[in-house]
Amino acid sequence: MRQSRFAISLAVMIAALFAVSAFPDEGPLDKADPKGITSDEIIQRFAAKEKEFKLARDQYTYRQSVKVQVLDGNTVAGEYQQVFDVQFDDQGKRMENVVFAPQSTLENANLEMDQGDFEDIRHRLPFVLTSDEIGEYNILYVGQQQEDELHCYVFDIAPKEIVGKKRYFQGRIWVDDHDFQIVKTFGKTVPDIHPGKKGKDEHLYPKFTTWREQIDDKYWFPTFTRADDILHFGTGDIHIREIVKYENYKRFGSNVKITYNGQEVEKGTNQKSPDQKDKPQQ
Numbered sequence: 001m002r003q004s005r006f007a008i009s010l011a012v013m014i015a016a017l018f019a020v021s022a023f024p025d026e027g028p029l030d031k032a033d034p035k036g037i038t039s040d041e042i043i044q045r046f047a048a049k050e051k052e053f054k055l056a057r058d059q060y061t062y063r064q065s066v067k068v069q070v071l072d073g074n075t076v077a078g079e080y081q082q083v084f085d086v087q088f089d090d091q092g093k094r095m096e097n098v099v100f101a102p103q104s105t106l107e108n109a110n111l112e113m114d115q116g117d118f119e120d121i122r123h124r125l126p127f128v129l130t131s132d133e134i135g136e137y138n139i140l141y142v143g144q145q146q147e148d149e150l151h152c153y154v155f156d157i158a159p160k161e162i163v164g165k166k167r168y169f170q171g172r173i174w175v176d177d178h179d180f181q182i183v184k185t186f187g188k189t190v191p192d193i194h195p196g197k198k199g200k201d202e203h204l205y206p207k208f209t210t211w212r213e214q215i216d217d218k219y220w221f222p223t224f225t226r227a228d229d230i231l232h233f234g235t236g237d238i239h240i241r242e243i244v245k246y247e248n249y250k251r252f253g254s255n256v257k258i259t260y261n262g263q264e265v266e267k268g269t270n271q272k273s274p275d276q277k278d279k280p281q282q
Contacts, residue, residue, distance in 0.1 A: 078109030
């Protein structure tokens with residue numbers, strides 16, 4: 001995954017779009033238009049809920065565990081692990097406390113992670129698309145689909161353009177038709193970085209799926225991310241597997257008010273969605 005960064009051409013961005021054109025099987029996709037609401041109205045509603053969700057999640061503590069593996073057949077050739085708690089200090093400032101971080105062995109498989117990989121794991125795998133950000137994306141309604149016990153509207157999204165060194169999400173999202181919140185994402189972070197004329201290294205990113213579950217009967221927070229992909233480096237293919245878990249969500253006891261549909265959310269307990277049993281396991 002680690003490679004250096006340089007300017008991205010439009011051709012690279014288009015290539016990345018086609019790289020996520022094949023999605024996991026989700027059963028029949030009903031391509032009919034939504035009833036009683038337009039696709040644009042759905043986008044506006046879920047983007048507004050995503051903004052509420054983003055603000056709310058910033059007021060929760062949780063534990064995040066990360067495992068990245070390079071596979072040679074069924075053998076783990078290299079591995080990176082880290083477990084950290086997202087907490088608040090005495091002044092209410094958000095902080096991370098690493099509780100488990102063994103020595104990485106990814107170098108044994110000719111791979112290493114850099115700051116971009118760590119930022120993706122923390123901020124882009126649990127993808128959020130708020131009303132402040134929808135203008136940066138092309139969002140295409142593709143139909144309706146059942147996701148476990150949820151009926152969802154399905155959208156494909158891709159950045160309109162790559163600006164500077166900013167990174168984006170590209171793929172597919174599932175929006176619950178009741179709460180109008182994203183409950184699942186599939187895709188990848190873009191752009192990939194390919195060698196230039198000066199022999200720059202590559203930096204490639206795997207496709208991933210992130211599932212959310214309902215917390216405190218209000219917000220659909222990310223709880224599980226899985227990637228299992230072949231990265232086609234110029235020096236050869238590398239099989240990557242990633243598992244990221246987000247556990248033990250608890251609202252921080254601060255003076256900050258969290259609102260939902262215009263009303264303050266009472267501090268509650270961690271509630272899991274009824275479809276948790278169907279999530280893939282490590």
